[in-house]
Amino acid sequence: MLYDVIIAGAGPVGLLLACELRLADCSVLVLERAEDPYSPLKELPFGMRGITVPTAETFYRRGLLDDIAGGTTHLAVGEDGAPRRRAGHFAGIEFEDSNIETSRWQYRLPSPADTNMAAEMKQIEAVLTDRARSLGAEIRRGHGVDDFGQTENGVTVRIGAESVRGRWLVGCDGGRSTVRKQGGFDFAGSEPLFTGYMAEVEIADPEAIRQERTITSTGFYLQPDPGMIAMLEFDGGAAHRTAPLTLEHIQEVLRRVSQTDVTLTALRLATTWTDRAQQATTYRDGRVLLAGDAAHIHSPLGAQGLNAGLGDAMNLGWKLAATIRGEAPEGLLDTYQDERHPVGAQVLEWSRAQTAIMLPAPQSLAMGSIISDLIGTPSGATYFAERMWNAALRYDLGGAHPLIGRSVPDFELLDGTRVAELLRDGQGLLLDFDGELAQAGALWRDLKYVPGDVRERLGLAAVLVRPDGVVAWACDERPDPAELTRAAFRWFTSAAQVPAM
C-alpha cells in the first residue's frame, strides 16, 4: 500500500499530526519504535506538562480539552479552588496572576482555553492515540524507522528488513530523531551548560534540603514536595545520559549542589536533561518534513517544547493534506517553515535567556534581581505571561488588519454555538456577521460559510479562519469581496478550482 503520509514517532506531535491528516481524509501510517507506550516518566509528577494558550485552544477546537486537561490541574485555580496567585516563572522568578493585564490582548474572548494549564503526558498521548485510531490512522508499535530514501514521487521507509512506501514522510521521532539524522538535516545551535535533574527519593534528613529554590555556587535545588528533588548543576551537560542514574550519583550531585551532607536512603525514579538548544535550519527537504522535538530541542525550562511541537503539527496538518489532495495554493506548504521556524527560534531564545540568568555568577544574580523587579510590575508580568503562555502569538501573514495572523477569538453565535465547535471538523470558516458575503462564501468547497451575528463582535464585520484557527483575513466594516477572494485564493485552494467571480 502507498500511504499518503508516513509519520515516524507516536509521541504527542506525531499523534496530533495523524489526527489532523485523517480529518482531511489522508491515509496515514504512524511508526513507533517503542512496543509499549508506558513509562513512569509520563505519569505525574514527572509527566506534568505545562500547556500554553495555543495548545489549549488546539485541544478545545478539536473537542479534546476536557479529556486531556480535565483530570489534572487547571492552573487558573489553586488547590483550594481560590484564584491562583502564581501564574508562571522565568528562570524560577515567579510572576503573579493578579498583575497580568489580559485586557492588553485585544482580540481575546473568554473561553475554556484562555489561560495556561497543566496536563499529564500519559493522558495526552492516550487521548490522541484513541482519536487518531478512531479517525482511521494506522499505528504500528515496535516498528522504528531505521532509514529512508526519497524520490520526486515518494519515500521508502526501512523498518528492520521491511519497507513501507508513502508519498510523504514526517519525522516526529523526538530529540534524537532518526529521520533528521538520516535525512542529513542541519541541526544548529548552542551546547549545554548544565545537567538538570528531577528525582523522587527517600531522604534520611529531609530538613537538610530546603523546599524553596535555593541558588548555590554550582547550580540550584529545591524540594517542592517531600522527597521530590529538582536540581541543576552547571557541569557543561556532562552527566546527562553518561552517568548511570544511581542513588549514589544523585546523592553526590545533591550534596555538591546543596553544599550539605544530605543522605539519601532510596531512589525511586530520576531523569535528567540539559539546556542544549538546537534547531533544524530547514524543516523540509523534498518529501520529508520535521516537527516537534525532531525539529527543535532546548531545556524544559519554561514548559515550551511540547507546545511548540503541537503547534507545528496543527500548522502542518491541513497544509500537507491540501498539498496531497492537489488543492493547495502555490507555496502553501512552504508557509509551514515560514511560520513555525521563527516560533521554534523564539522558544530556544527563551530557554537560553533563562540559562544565562541562572548561571552561578554575580553578573547573572544581578540580572536576576532586575528581572525580579520587572516581573513584579503589571507590564512585566503581562510581558512574561504573553511570552510564556504564547497568548499573543501572531504569524506574519501580511495584510493590514491587526487580527490577521492571530488566533480567532472564540465568538459565540446568537444560537450559542462557539467558533471552537465550528472548527471541530478541521474545515476553514468564513464568519460573516452581516451576511453580505454569501456569494463569495459559496465558492470554496472546503470553507464553511457562517452568516449571522455574534454576541460580541470586537468591532469586526467578517473573519476568514484557516483550519488551524488562525485568522487569514478580517475586516471591521463593509467587507470587500475582492479582498476576501484574494485571501481565500492564498490559503484555501488553487485558482483553477474556483469559478471566476
Ligand SMILES: Cc1cc2nc3c(=O)[nH]c(=O)nc-3n(C[C@H](O)[C@H](O)[C@H](O)COP(=O)(O)OP(=O)(O)OC[C@H]3O[C@@H](n4cnc5c(N)ncnc54)[C@H](O)[C@@H]3O)c2cc1C
Ligand atoms: C522533564 C521534562 C519536563 C517537560 N515539561 C514540559 C512542559 O511543561 N511543557 C512543554 O511544552 N514541554 C515540556 N517538556 C518537553 C516535551 O516533553 C517534549 O517537547 C515533547 O514530548 C515532544 O514531543 P514529540 O512528540 O516531538 O517527541 P517525543 O515525545 O520524544 O516522542 C517521540 C516518539 O518517537 C519515538 N521514536 C523515536 N525514534 C523513533 C524512530 N526512529 N522511529 C519511530 N519512532 C521513534 C519515541 O519512542 C517517541 O514515542 C518537558 C520535557 C522534559 C524532559
